[in-house]
Each structure stands twice: as structure tokens, then as C-alpha cells.
Amino acid sequence: MISLRNVSLGYGGNAVLEGVTLAVAAGDFLIIGGPNGGGKTTLLRAIAGLLEPLAGTIERGHTRFGYVPQHASVESALPLTAMEMIELGASAREPWWKTLVTPRASFHLQALRDCQAEAIAGQPFDSLSGGQRQRVLLARALACAPDCLLLDEPTAGVDRPTQHAVAAMLGDLQRSSGRAVVLVTHEFPPFRDVAGRFYWVQDGVLDELTARDFDYRHDNPASSI
Amino acid sequence: MPETFLFGKALGAAVMIGVLLPIVGRHLILGRAVLLGLALPQIAMAGIAFVFFGASRHWPWAESLTEESTKALVGSLMFGLPGLLLIATPWKRGTRISEAWLAVVYLTSVSATNLMLATDAVGETYLGDLFHGRLLFIGESELKLLGITLSAGFLFLFAFRRRLLLTLTDPDFAAVAGLAVGAWTVAAMVVNGMVIGITVATAGPLVAFGFLVLPVLTAATFARSLRANLWLAMAAGLIIALAGFWLSYHYDFPLGDSVVATGCALLLLARVLHPVFSPVAATRSETPET
Numbered sequence: 328m329i330s331l332r333n334v335s336l337g338y339g340g341n342a343v344l345e346g347v348t349l350a351v352a353a354g355d356f357l358i359i360g361g362p363n364g365g366g367k368t369t370l371l372r373a374i375a376g377l378l379e380p381l382a383g384t385i386e387r388g389h390t391r392f393g394y395v396p397q398h399a400s401v402e403s404a405l406p407l408t409a410m411e412m413i414e415l416g417a418s419a420r421e422p423w424w425k426t427l428v429t430p431r432a433s434f435h436l437q438a439l440r441d442c443q444a445e446a447i448a449g450q451p452f453d454s455l456s457g458g459q460r461q462r463v464l465l466a467r468a469l470a471c472a473p474d475c476l477l478l479d480e481p482t483a484g485v486d487r488p489t490q491h492a493v494a495a496m497l498g499d500l501q502r503s504s505g506r507a508v509v510l511v512t513h514e515f516p517p518f519r520d521v522a523g524r525f526y527w528v529q530d531g532v533l534d535e536l537t538a539r540d541f542d543y544r545h546d547n548p549a550s551s552i
Numbered sequence: 553m554p555e556t557f558l559f560g561k562a563l564g565a566a567v568m569i570g571v572l573l574p575i576v577g578r579h580l581i582l583g584r585a586v587l588l589g590l591a592l593p594q595i596a597m598a599g600i601a602f603v604f605f606g607a608s609r610h611w612p613w614a615e616s617l618t619e620e621s622t623k624a625l626v627g628s629l630m631f632g633l634p635g636l637l638l639i640a641t642p643w644k645r646g647t648r649i650s651e652a653w654l655a656v657v658y659l660t661s662v663s664a665t666n667l668m669l670a671t672d673a674v675g676e677t678y679l680g681d682l683f684h685g686r687l688l689f690i691g692e693s694e695l696k697l698l699g700i701t702l703s704a705g706f707l708f709l710f711a712f713r714r715r716l717l718l719t720l721t722d723p724d725f726a727a728v729a730g731l732a733v734g735a736w737t738v739a740a741m742v743v744n745g746m747v748i749g750i751t752v753a754t755a756g757p758l759v760a761f762g763f764l765v766l767p768v769l770t771a772a773t774f775a776r777s778l779r780a781n782l783w784l785a786m787a788a789g790l791i792i793a794l795a796g797f798w799l800s801y802h803y804d805f806p807l808g809d810s811v812v813a814t815g816c817a818l819l820l821l822a823r824v825l826h827p828v829f830s831p832v833a834a835t836r837s838e839t840p841e842t
Contacts, residue, residue: 375728394728401721402582404769408777415721418714419729427711449776471729 328352328390328475328507329374334383336366336373342381343369347533349526351475356501356508358518360545361528367511368397368479370528374509375477390475391420393468397480399460403453409463410448413438416467435470442466442496458489465493469500475507476500482514490517497521515545561695562687563797566811569755569763570789572702574771575709576744577764578782583720587654589748589764592636593757594661596749597679598668599631600624604675605668620678621694624753632749636741682756685808694754705747709740716740717778759808763789766815773822792818 329351337343344366351357351374361367372378373385375394401407413435439445444462447455452463461481468476478497482490498521501508512518525541527534536544580589603623606614617623639657669676681689690698709716719726719736727733751760771784795818796811803810 375724377724377727391730392728394725396722396724399722399725402584405578405582405772405781406775406777407582407721411778415714415718416725416729419718419726419731423712423715451776467725477728 328388330384330386331374331380332384332386334373334385335381336369336378337381338369340381343531344528344533345531347383349533351507351509353474353507354501354505356498356521356523357510357526358515358522358524358541359509359511359526359528359533360513360515360541365528366531367528370533371477371479371509371511391471391473393471393473393476395461395464395468395476395478395481397483399452399464401452406451407453408449409439409444409452409455409459409466410435412452412463413467413470417470420471435466438466438470439463441469441500443492456485458485458493461485461489461493462496465496473506475509478508478510478512480512481510482512482517487517490514494518494521515542559688559801561690561692562807563793565687565690565695565698565755566759566793566797566807567790568699568702569751569759570767570793570811571786572706572789573747573751573760573763574767574785574789575706575713575782576747577768578778578785579709579716579720579740579744580764581768582717582778586765587651587658588636588639590761591639591654591658591661592632592745592748593752593760594658594665595635596628596632596752597682597757598661598665599629599635600627600682600753601665601668601672601675601679602631603627604678605672608672608675620674621691621753624678624682625694625697625750628749628753629746632752633742633745636745636748637738682752683758683808684806685756685759685811687755687759687807687811690754698750698754701747701750705743708743712736756808758812762808762812762815763792766812766819767792770815770819770822773819773826788818 331347331349334347335342335345336347347370359367359370369378373380375392376387417435436445436448439448442462442465444459444466447459447463452460455463465478465481476497481497482493485493494517497508497510497518500506501521510518510522519538519542522538525536525538527536527541527544577589580586600623603614603617603626607617607623614623617626635657639654665679669679715726715731715736719731719733719740723733723737748760748764767785767788768781770788771781775781775784792811792815796814797807799805799814800807800810
């Protein structure tokens with residue numbers, strides 16, 4: 328599905344990550360951790376196609392991505408509802424002439440239902456709590472019918488019960504649909520039981536770890552295995 | 553009878569601008585680029601001043617534009633479109649336009665306009681009228697051009713509103729989902745630039761900026777969705793145009809100033825009345841949109 332071979336990533340010619348080799352197949356659930364500024368988001372943006380590699384190759388085939396950013400804010404002066412957020416997102420995957428007609432409301436409501444956010448469909452996005460916003464952003468990504476979900480800190484700034492709820496929801500979505508999930512996070516515990524592969528980014532290097540080693544690194548980020 | 557005909561064209565232009573311009577304003581507000589809506593009319597004014605300045609200096613190409621309204625249209629688009637594309641360059645890369653740089657563009661445009669007009673009495677008179685809203689002097693051909701531009705711009709922005717609003721609100725998501733964000737952003741900029749440029753040339757910068765912002769914000773006081781906001785903004789634009797026209801006709805005020813003052817008063821009234829209507833709005837929000 329996705330393949331990175333000996334990739335270097337960075338900004339303005341300065342590499343943040345070097346020698347990255349990684350393959351993601353359908354049904355994989357990858358979790359990427361590491362200290363702040365280590366290059367987690369840089370790696371996710373490169374997989375998403377938002378950042379060109381400085382060296383190496385990235386193959387994505389015909390993979391359709393659904394992207395969940397760390398934060399999304401909309402102008403508070405205008406009332407953009409959760410349902411309208413889904414409609415806008417879903418329009419990206421449709422041929423342009425299909426976006427001229429009325430959107431498929433039932434499909435969009437299903438995406439909200441899958442994320443347990445149906446009740447807030449008519450609420451302005453700007454008025455939602457952090458956890459509700461993350462559910463809407465996830466529903467928007469699902470409305471693109473993606474083969475692979477890319478999530479950048481989807482539980483940042485939300486309380487612990489919501490973190491576990493989001494993690495369980497992602498696990499269910501991955502198991503039921505066979506989608507690949509690549510997730511960058513600082514909050515490892517909620518995802519310990521749902522993720523299948525664990526990666527750690529530090530000092531410009533990407534390492535694959537066992538869940539136990541990942542747990543250790545997460546609790547002791549200055550250490551090395 | 554000729555006076556009635558003249559006012560009919562002015563009223564028609566005011567109503568067209570009031571009803572069709574808010575969709576452009578919605579783009580600018582949602583894209584957090586309201587200052588662009590302020591700077592762009594001023595860039596267009598600098599272009600108009602430049603053409604008048606050229607004619608006063610007997611530059612052949614400027615002198616060949618015999619009608620004042622043609623000078624205004626050429627100048628408005630000549631500066632407005634390239635200016636907009638230049639300002640929008642960082643935007644199509646997914647970064648926000650710097651408000652500080654927009655302020656610099658605004659200041660540069662104002663000072664350049666005033667300097668060019670300092671030695672050009674004809675241009676100074678024309679731009680003076682334009683600033684106060686030159687709707688009363690609008691001609692048949694200007695009215696047609698305004699109608700065609702506003703209608704075409706509205707149709708484009710309405711038909712592709714979902715993609716255009718997505719690229720505005722979350723360019724990263726749009727790019728990952730496969731949209732050509734740069735192309736859609738430039739297309740929106742060109743359409744917005746054409747609409748604003750021609751509105752400025754025919755109605756003036758005050759009327760253009762007023763109708764970009766005031767109806768949308770007035771509607772946002774009551775609307776609970778973006779869809780409802782657009783229809784309410786168009787209704788608010790119609791009310792502002794009609795009431796502003798009546799005010800101007802009845803008290804012999806400058807039309808542009810009357811229209812904008814009416815828009816400000818309606819926005820204030822909406823904010824004052826909002827608590828009265830908010831329980832109704834809250835009830836409406838409980839029903840998911842389909």
C-alpha cells in the first residue's frame with residue numbers, strides 16, 4: 328500500500344529524519360511516538376504527500392488517504408456545523424460534477440454515527456469540545472472512504488476517558504473495515520491494546536520496537552534501548 | 553421620466569451588489585482574509601488613479617480610453633487582479649496571508665492613490681465621487697457588465713462552494729484527499745478579484761467592502777449553519793440596498809454612504825435583537841441538517 332525506501336526528510340535542505348524505510352499494508356495499525364521535535368509529524372506529512380522527501384522514494388500507489396490534523400479551527404464569526412464539515416471533506420473525493428448536486432446526507436450521517444457524533448451534527452464546529460471536534464474530524468476523514476487513515480495527535484488536549492474512547496473507536500474501525508491506520512501520538516497508553524506495530528522517532532532515526540520497549544521509551548524518553 | 557430611469561439603474565445596481573456580493577464576503581471571512589477585502593478595493597482604487605494620472609500626463613494608452621467609466625474599469629482590473637494573485641501566492645502554498653503585510657499593501661495603495669490624484673483634478677473629482685458610492689451615475693453598459701460579472705461569479709462560487717470552502721478552511725486535508733489546492737485557490741482568487749474589481753469600478757470601494765462584510769455578519773447573528781447564513785446574508789443585502797436607497801433618495805444623502813450606514817445600523821440592530829431570538833435559534837440547532 329505505502330512504501331518508504333531510505334527516505335530523508337526535512338525542511339530547507341536540513342534533514343530531520345534520515346534513512347527511513349517503512350512499509351504499511353492494508354489492515355496495519357502503526358503507532359509512531361517520540362519526543363517533541365523528533366520528526367513524528369514530519370514523517371506523517373511525508374506519508375500524506377504534504378512534504379517531498381529530500382532523498383529516497385515514497386510509493387503510495389492508488390491509496391486513498393483520510394487525514395486527521397492535530398487541530399482544526401474555523402472562523403468563529405460564521406456558523407460552520409459539524410455536518411457541513413463532513414460535507415466539505417467528502418466533496419474532495421468526488422468528481423467535480425458530483426459536487427454540484429445535493430450531498431449524500433445519509434452517507435455523511437453514517438460517518439458521524441461511526442464516530443458516535445451523530446447527536447452533534449447540527450452544532451457549530453466552533454462551539455464543540457476538544458473531544459467532540461476530534462470525533463467530527465475523524466468522521467470527516469472517514470467520509471472520504473479512505474484506504475488509510477493518517478492521524479496526527481488525535482487525542483491531544485482531551486481528557487483520559489475520551490482518549491480511551493477514541494482509541495477504542497479507531498480499533499473498531501480498523502478491525503471492521505481493514506483500513507490501515509498510521510497514528511502519531513504522545514499518549515501511548517490508550518492505544519497499547521489496539522496498535523499492532525510500534526515505531527519510535529528520535530535523533531533523526533526511526534526504530535521499530537516491541538510494545539514493551541515502546542512503553543519503556545514512552546515513560547523514559549531520554550533513554551535508549 | 554429620465555430621472556426615474558437613472559434611479560432605476562442605480563437601484564438595480566445596488567440590489568445586485570447587495571444580493572450577490574455576500575458570497576464573496578463569506579469566502580473572505582471564512583478564509584480569515586477580511587483585510588484582503590479591505591486592501592483589494594484600495595488596490596483597485598490605486599489602479600483607477602493610475603489610469604487617470606496617465607491620461608493627465610498624455611500617455612497614449614491612457615488617453616485612448618475616452619470614457620471615464622472605461623478608465624475606471626481598466627484601472628481597477630489592471631491593478632486589482634495582479635495585486636490579488638501576488639497577495640494570494642503564499643495562500644496557495646497553504647499558509648495564511650500575513651495581516652501585517654496586507655496593512656502595508658493598504659497603506660501603499662492609499663498613499664499612491666492620493667499622490668497620483670494630487671496633480672490631477674479630473675481624477676480627483678471622479679475618485680471622490682467613487683469613494684462616496686457612484687451608483688447614481690452608473691450607465692447602461694456598466695450595469696450590464698456588473699450584472700454579468702456578479703452573476704457569473706456567484707454561480708461559480710455557489711456551484712463549487714464545498715471544494716472552495718474546504719481549500720480555504722483546511723488546505724492540508726484537501727491536499728491529502730487529492731484536491732489540487734493551488735488551482736482551486738487561484739481560481740477562487742481570480743473570480744473574487746474580478747467581482748471586487750468591477751464592483752469597485754462601478755460602485756466604489758466603500759460600497760464594495762460594506763456589502764462584502766456587513767450582510768454576512770448580520771446573517772451570522774441568527775444563522776445556525778453556513779447554508780442558512782448565505783441565504784440570510786443575501787436577504788440582508790437586499791434590505792440594506794433598498795433601505796439605503798430610500799434613505800439617500802428621501803434625505804438627499806450620498807447613496808454609497810447611505811447604503812453602508814444602513815448596513816452598519818442593521819448589524820447593530822441584529823446584535824441588539826439577538827438575545828430575543830436566540831431561544832428560537834437554539835431550538836433549530838437541535839435538528840441535524842440533512
